[in-house]
Amino acid sequence: xxxxxxxxxxxxxRRSVVLxxxxxxxxxTQRVIALRSWLGGLSVLLFLATWHLATRYGGLPAFxxxxxxxxxxxxxxxxxxxxxxxxxxxxxxxxxVGLVTGASLAxxxxxxxxxxxxxxxxxxxxxxxxxxxxxxxxAPLLIIWFGPGLFSKFLICALxxxxxxxxxxxxxxxxxxxxxxxxxxxxxxxxxxTLLKLEVPAxxxxxxxxxxxxxxxxxxGAVVGELVGSDxxxxxxxxxxxxxxxxxxxxxxxxxxxxxxxxxxGLVTLLEKTLLAWQEQPRL
Numbered sequence: 001x002x003x004x005x006x007x008x009x010x011x012x013x014r015r016s017v018v019l020x021x022x023x024x025x026x027x028x029t030q031r032v033i034a035l036r037s038w039l040g041g042l043s044v045l046l047f048l049a050t051w052h053l054a055t056r057y058g059g060l061p062a063f064x065x066x067x068x069x070x071x072x073x074x075x076x077x078x079x080x081x082x083x084x085x086x087x088x089x090x091x092x093x094x095x096x097v098g099l100v101t102g103a104s105l106a107x108x109x110x111x112x113x114x115x116x117x118x119x120x121x122x123x124x125x126x127x128x129x130x131x132x133x134x135x136x137x138x139a140p141l142l143i144i145w146f147g148p149g150l151f152s153k154f155l156i157c158a159l160x161x162x163x164x165x166x167x168x169x170x171x172x173x174x175x176x177x178x179x180x181x182x183x184x185x186x187x188x189x190x191x192x193x194t195l196l197k198l199e200v201p202a203x204x205x206x207x208x209x210x211x212x213x214x215x216x217x218x219x220x221g222a223v224v225g226e227l228v229g230s231d232x233x234x235x236x237x238x239x240x241x242x243x244x245x246x247x248x249x250x251x252x253x254x255x256x257x258x259x260x261x262x263x264x265x266g267l268v269t270l271l272e273k274t275l276l277a278w279q280e281q282p283r284l
Contacts, residue, residue: 106162211271
């Protein structure tokens with residue numbers, strides 16, 4: 001009986017050590033995350049301080065490099081006038097429609113390419129050629145063909161998102177180990193069950209990685225389309241600010257685009273954490 005008691009006490013001690021070590025690791029992780037957030041805020045403050053000193057002692061005129069205060073005042077004036085909100089909503093609409101359309105088509109076609117070598121051989125020259133030509137060179141043609149309206153901007157955003165999401169879809173589907181397919185066949189799983197229970201979860205991490213890239217590239221696509229030909233959007237504000245030497249307005253539009261890209265990136269990251277929560281299940 002004494003040996004059994006000693007054994008139970010030993011097991012309880014080991015469990016307490018494991019739990020305490022997990023608690024310590026969780027605390028350290030939280031502190032590291034907090035430290036990273038502090039470092040990010042500190043870097044922003046250092047950037048603003050350096051910018052302020054450069055404008056104050058650099059001797060540059062305001063139309064070349066406005067001060068942070070001037071940009072902040074221009075931002076408030078643009079918001080009060082409704083100018084910034086109106087053009088931001090237009091650009092955001094273009095980005096969201098282009099991102100969803102391009103990512104959806106890329107996922108469907110990418111899955112077909114991953115499963116069919118014949119389809120890959122047929123589409124490979126066109127896919128490579130679409131990336132060999134810069135979007136800045138293609139955008140004027142799209143504006144001429146489809147007009148300066150929203151549709152051409154949707155198309156530009158979708159095209160610039162399409163390739164990275166497609167490549168990640170192909171890589172993700174083909175990365176599924178063959179032994180898992182054999183397991184599904186042994187369980188007599190249907191094609192739909194194999195897709196939903198095996199291929200989609202296995203390819204999801206790589207697919208969402210491509211979506212994060214596409215989310216930031218979609219903002220670039222919208223701005224390119226608006227700079228080429230448009231009378232609305234943040235790209236149009238950049239064009240207006242440049243032509244009128246209103247450099248503060250250009251900074252306002254650029255920072256708004258950065259905030260938009262960071263927001264979309266954060267949404268995809270949140271989606272990734274939600275869909276891949278099963279990967280972070282604690283091990284017993």
